Amino acid sequence: METLRLVLLFLHLVGFASLFGGLFVQIKAEPRVVNNAVLHGALTALVTGLLLVGVLEGSDETVNNVKIGVKLAVALVVTVLAVANRKKTSLPGGLYLGMMLLTLLNVGLAVFWAPVHG
Numbered sequence: 255m256e257t258l259r260l261v262l263l264f265l266h267l268v269g270f271a272s273l274f275g276g277l278f279v280q281i282k283a284e285p286r287v288v289n290n291a292v293l294h295g296a297l298t299a300l301v302t303g304l305l306l307v308g309v310l311e312g313s314d315e316t317v318n319n320v321k322i323g324v325k326l327a328v329a330l331v332v333t334v335l336a337v338a339n340r341k342k343t344s345l346p347g348g349l350y351l352g353m354m355l356l357t358l359l360n361v362g363l364a365v366f367w368a369p370v371h372g
Contacts, residue, residue, distance in 0.1 A: 269298030285344035
């Protein structure tokens with residue numbers, strides 16, 4: 255079970271890196287778009303995050319459900335924004351900035367909030 259958790263954690267971090275990297279490379283770009291890195295990164299991070307929680311629950315770990323719920327809500331917003339705007343030829347500056355800040359917020363929650371399990 256530990257190997258599965260580590261593989262899922264690795265893929266979760268790769269998903270975040272893709273999402274954040276896809277947004278970050280467009281800081282000075284015009285127009286900004288939802289590129290494949292953003293779309294697939296958001297979906298990967300969301301799905302692997304859900305699977306990680308399932309693995310932790312299945313191994314009788316105590317899970318901080320409030321933290322998971324908040325992180326899930328933020329991840330869903332980012333993912334819905336990415337999917338809804340994937341075919342648009344330009345993202346408004348506020349939407350782009352919002353996606354970037356929500357992505358960073360989710361990482362901050364993961365790092366600075368008490369551990370998910372203990």
